[in-house]
Amino acid sequence: MTEQQGDQRHLETLDRDLARYSNLEMATSYVSRPMIGVGISLVFVLLAGIIAMLFFGHENNSLIVIIAACLGAYMALNIGANDVANNMGPAVGANALSMGGAIAIAVIFESAGALLAGGDVVKTVAKGIIAPESMGNSSVFVWAMMAALLSASLWVNLATWVGAPVSTTHSVVGGVMGAGIAAAGFSAVNWATMSGIVASWVISPVLGGVIAALFLWLIKSRIIYRDDKIAAARKWVPVLVGIMAGVFSAYLALKGLKKIIKIDMPTALLIGAAIGALVWIVMIPVIRKQSQGLENRNKSLKVLFGVPLVVSAALLSFAHGANDVANAVGPLAAIVQASQSGNFTDAIGIPIWVMVIGAFGISFGLFLFGPKLIRMVGGQITKLNPMRAYCVALSAAITVIVASWLGLPVSSTHIAVGAVFGVGFFREWDAERRIRNARLAMPDRTAFAPEERRRRKLVRRSHFMTIIAAWIITVPAAAILSAVIFYLISSVTA
Structure with a gap:
């Protein structure tokens, strides 16, 4: 060599x-x-315990509150990892936002919503599902809330690991219900509230899907299928952006300003209509200028929906933070009050440090573990572009307002994912319709074989079945787990 x-x-x-x-x-x-x-995550959970110790260390039951703060932080991390994907997934799937941009926007607006507008739902979660007076004493009530927090956290953690976007609201509701039944029997549960929640299992996703499909039909029929798509877009995109602005203005007037001024539904709708009309007028010259030089094809239309989609994702995050922080800190706030004063039947007062744990926990959970479900919601159920994702965001806001008006306790998860399914199934129906019309026009054209037709389905059936199954079993699974945990805690502390 x-x-x-x-x-x-x-x-x-x-x-x-x-x-x-x-x-x-x-x-x-x-x-x-x-x-x-x-x-x-472990560092954040420990920091939550230290914060609780600083604010509550001088009290007799400080150890209980410190443990509860750690559990609340763990729940908040799981909410960020699972729930926030519903707001950001469509925008990322449509390539209107990068993953980093989506996380940054969500962190800012989720935290702002939780700290500025969160609170009302906390009281409902802590006191509306079970009758506190049926618990007998404050110790039993505290252990029930602890069991609810831990069971809901474990269930959402499992769902995130599996890749199923479940309702954290329903997880906490199931946890509180299961612990309440274990502590005081079935009579402790407010069954009227629970029946409304069960009804929302069906109403939320169906309503979200129908509204999203209707808006997609409007966009396809009035813009995409027109010969001059750009001219049609100049007419209809300002209208759609105006509708979005009006809907979100009404929603934020109802939910986001409640700490400053109480606004009823008719007033909120009036505010939304006025702002929507103003934005529509302003957007006419903006869209005209933005559409100059665009080619007359579908790809060009995506440019016009990019900014409205990003804005809608940010506003949905604010609304989500305002509502779903309750899932993390509702039971925690109840534990703090019961441990501090021994009073567990009156209205809940929410300390600012409790809200901070919820707000920052959601943000950390999203940043560390959110991308998995963001990708799943945004791209793996059905293919989304800016127009379809816009329909999902608009449908979510409209459905929440309608549900608030009807007094239904709905899940933002069910609404947003239902809207994604609605868009996907509408696309399947529309594709089949166009194939049938083409065959009628050209009878000698070869039809697709059954295998080919199944392959061309635009919604992944495996994801559909997994998510529906997870939704159905969330409340009973969280309830059973919570009851088991309550019995274990009771046996240890007896």
Whole structure:
């Protein structure tokens, strides 16, 4: 063997060793990434306990409140990991937002919604599902709330790991109900509230899906299927943006300003109509200018829906923070009050440090673990573009307002995911309709085989069945888990 061949052989061996080292480094990085997220989460949970100790350390029941604060922080992390995907998934799936941009916007607006407008729902979660007076004493009530927090957290954590966007609202409701039944029997549960929640299992996703499909039909019939798409867009996009502005204005007037001024539904709708009309007028010249030079094709239309979609995602995050912070801190606020004063039957007062734990926990959970479900909601159920994602966001806001008007306790998760399914199933129906019309016009055209027709389905049936199953079992699963945890706590503390 010549010296040159030996050097060549040595270099090849070195390349293989370096390649192995590179692969090992990549594998180590892949394995350590989840561990980093878990580590940061543990630090946050411990910080929540330290905050509780600083504010509550001088009280007799400080250890109970510290443990409850840690559980509330754990629940908030799970809400961020699972629930926030419903608001950001469509915008990311439509490529209107990058993953980093979506997380940044959600962190800011989720926190703002929780701190500025959160609170009302906290009282409902803590006192509306079970009758506190049926618990007998404050210790039993505290253990029930602890069991509810832990069971809901574990269930949402499991759902996130499986990849199912479940309702954290229903998880907490199931947890509170299960602990209440274990502590005081079935008579402790407010069955009227529970029947409304069960009704919302069906109403929320169906209403969200129908409204999203109607808006997609409007966009397709008035813009996409027109010969001059740009001219049609100049007419209809300002109208659609005006509707979005009006809907979100009404929603934020109802929910976001309640700490400053109480606004009833008719007044909120009037505010929404006025702002919607103003935005429609303002957007006419903006869309005209933005559409100049665009080609007459569907791809060009995506540009016109990009900014409205980003704005709608931000506003949905604000609304979600205002409502769903209750899932993390509702039971915690009840535990704090019962531990501090022994009073567990009166209205709940919510300390600011409790709201801060909920707000920052949701943000951390989204940042560390949210991308998995954001990708699933945004791209794996059905393919989304800016127009379809816009329909999802608008449907979610409208459905929540309608539900508030009807007094129905709905789930933002069910609404948003139902809207994604609605868009997907409408696309399937529309595609089938166009194929039938084309065959009528050209009878000799070969029809698709049944296997090919199944392959061309635009909604993934496996995701559909997994999510529906997770929705159905969320309340009973959380309730059973909570009852088991309550019995364990009771036996340890007896």
